[in-house]
Amino acid sequence: MSRRKVGCIDGKGRGVCLEEDRPDPGAGQVRVAVQASLISPGTELGRVKKQRERVRDDSPAVDSPPRPFGYANAGIVEAVGEGVETFRVGDRLACMGGGYALHTDCACVPQNLCAALPDSVDFETGAFAHLAATAVHAIRRAQPQFGENGMVMGLGLVGNLSSQFGQLSGCHMMGVDRLPLRLELAACTGTEAVVDGSSMDPVTEAELFAGGYGMDFGVIAFGGDGTKAFEQIAASLKRAPDTHRMGRVVIVGGAQITHGFAAALGNVDVRSAARTGPGYHDEAYEHGAGYPPVFVEWPTQRNLSECLRAIAASRLQVAPLITHRFPLEQVGEAVDLLVETPERALGVILEPS
Template identity: 35%
Template sequence: MKQVVQNYKSGELAVLDVPVPGCKPGGVLVRTAYSLISTGTELMKVSEAGMSMLGKARSRPDQVAKVMQSVATNGMSATYRKVINQLDSYTPLGYSLCGVVEQVGPGIDDVAVGDLVACAGNEHALHAELNWVPKNLYARVPDGLAPQHAAFGTVGSIALQGVRRGEPQLGEVALVIGLGLIGQLVVQLLVASGARVIGVDPDPARCELAERLGAEACGDPASAAVENSVAEITGGLGVDQVYLAAGGGSNQPVELAARLSRDRGRVVDIGKCRLDLPWNAYYEKELDVRFSRSYGPGRYDPEYELEGRDYPIGYVRWTERRNLACFLDLLARDNVDVEPLVSHVADFGDAVKTYQRLKDGELKAVAVLFRYPEAVEEGEAEAPSVAVPAVRRGTSVPAPARSGRAPVRLAFVGAGNYATSMLLPHLAQRDGVELSTVVTTTALSATNAQRKFGFARATTDLDAVLGDPSVDAVFVVTRHSSHAELTRKALLAGKTVFVEKPLALTEEELAGVLAAVEESGNDRLQVGFNRRFAPLLQEARKQFGARTGPASLRYLVNAGRLQHGSWYLQQSTEGTRFAGEGGHFVDTASWLLDADPTSVYAVATPGNEDLQVVLDYPDGSTATLSYVTSGPSGFPKETLDLVADGRALRLDDFVRASVYGRKRWVSSRLPKARDKGQSAELAAFVKAVRTGGPMPVPLESLVATTAATLAVRTSLVSGAPVTLARGR
């Protein structure tokens, strides 16, 4: 088998062929699916290996002390040989992984061959294809939890043990200094425990990531912003607890902790930073300084780790193994989200190159995963393939008979900003349309919409609307997490449905919508993909004409930063930003190329801030979607270029379009605001409802676009193209 090793004397990194470990009693042999690089601990070790002998000595004074003791005991010559022998040997890397049990040793009865487990330990959860793991250093992965996420189990346990040492109470305020991998996990765990969190890190990207994951405020330790935030949130009293998750030789974290703590506050050291405690500051506040020992009780105890002797739960509630199982449970229940922390997924064969890129600063990352060949070849759930569900309509239900003169009666579920600014203004004055009922979760918002747009009724009772036979169509314009379920209910109630994007946030939600179509026979569904209806883009497509060969399409979306507090940042419930908005751009590309995509490949900058998504199409056409949040606010939001057959189409942010070929066509600049197609889309939808004719966009296309959008996340996690397999 292959394993990543390092020579501490020379600094050499290598992937070596080594013997397969035996499956000893009291443990299991695990074939690795994903292992996690600790960008703090492991990179520190890699960097130290590249130092001179003097540099190594300076970085490890504890080891120097041991050497001096050996000199006094054994003499210089014997000590020198011993030290050189240890330095000039290959040592392993890694301590956090997820894999499949391949063999069970004697004395093990809690897992079986084929079970998925998360493993811990810098001697047992190594970057290697196979590892022998003793009983107390593995935990079964809960059903539904992806292996790449379960690979975070060990570092999650480190963060969890640190939080336990801080003993956070509901409503307390915590300061996390250092927002690397451990710090980001500490932030989420504190938020889950009911604490209010402030983060500190010199890296603005890491500060922004922590805020997305629940921190109320973050900032540079050198700025006044952090101190101002602490004063505002605590009323000038100081934080209840500080978590030192930073590394390095600076004493600044320890000094900052003392300055921002309240009287008798708690300071917990999780990372490996300098601890030159300023005596007066800590004495005057009588600060409680605590250390967190790695994954939890049992660490460094050979009887616990190697011999499997557990501590009685009545005396030690949270051991290494119980912490590991607890963190996996938190992941499975979406109390902690590690997906935003995954900066890069590398093939195990590229391990040396990946370490070098991290060391050189070329690859800036919070968390990096190694993906092992067997994880893909065995076709596990995370393999890069996504099924595009087949549309089965069951017994078709015809559109309800309507009088040609009767108005189309519409009900709205949700009356937020998009509904009231982009949809209702186009419908309120449209001939032949009656705004029947508006449903919201709060009575006042329903009343406001009724007053502003003339709804006949306002209510908070969804069932009353779905059961009203006079309502012809229902608009679902709520938060993303509710779209699929509300759409499913409306279809089963026999209503024609217009749902704003996205149709679904998961493959399961999409399957649920299609199950409702099959059960009810009602396929009267439209998703708010409005750009294909934009007059300017419609005209440009007409001027471009039909294609004979494959096309290349480039779509740049300058999405910009979201304001702090936006519900779009609630990824654990509302999905990623691209999952919510990306369908617009996939649909536009597919409409222009007149086909549904066959594969998706996505890459991202650290933190998944900026995405590059490549879509392949049946005729060889490709579309590249660049979805970026780091662009300037003054730059146009959407620019698109389509090239094929010696012709080119360009769209400049729905203000101007042009086509280059034998003849050149350039649109006139639009006299009014950008028209992204909402009015024409709604007109087509109302016409379909009135006449009972086909919906504006085939259901198969809506499903394909949704599946392709969801496949972006799968590709980011796997690091490979995702095939869109058509259902039958």
């Protein structure tokens, strides 16, 4: 049996490239010759820093076996499993899904976690489809209206894309982060105002940005303790004459928040945005079952396709977010870059040789 290369995270939090048997596609799956994969710094590497800290503390947990990682790639179909009718050998696809769309040179992915690449979209930009679908689902949860004011806390990949989708919805978007690179990339991809959270007060800047109207919604797009960011969004939302704040807060990152509700918060809707829309993690859907479109208008695969259409039309800007490229075999260097010096990198592409 032929072999494939797979990027893994070992028990010490290091990226390593290993070999294993090349898989065959199961029913409802396609096997893709991967041409590019995108590392998601937050979700994929969130635990790596803690793993590295345990190494320094001589914890016995560092002996855990390497685990494959990755969930966003793009490539060319080289085989199809039973029941796959939409895609054929030779098709160019964007693929997603934890445990499926790995950092590898060969991936077996359920058919409904794939979408055809438009002719003008290359593999590198196509690999952004998963995170773009995550962002568009978050913005759908915010229910933006043309002309509204929105703010995004955290301008990593999902935060940047969320701000872009807010702008595409006709909203005025303000982005907040502490890293100059992320602020620069948000500005060059269309966010109207960027705020350095390390030296500026987001609440004051939001008041100026919204011109006295107040913010209509906010998005928290990072992991860890999000209480301060939540409080800053809440304090920036529009305020009724009875002093109660009104608006929507969407949490798309893995943030934890501690806050009072009812009178302590006002009439604020707090909403969670789970992944990429309906269907992801429904095994039947992933492998080919459909949801009635009259009831489920925006399932995962449709979100993927719409994001790719936006990229093809140059309405969604993802190429500027690519800061580094590494051969798959150098996955360790890519992980080190993102974990140890996050101020230097954002979109990191792995390319199989």
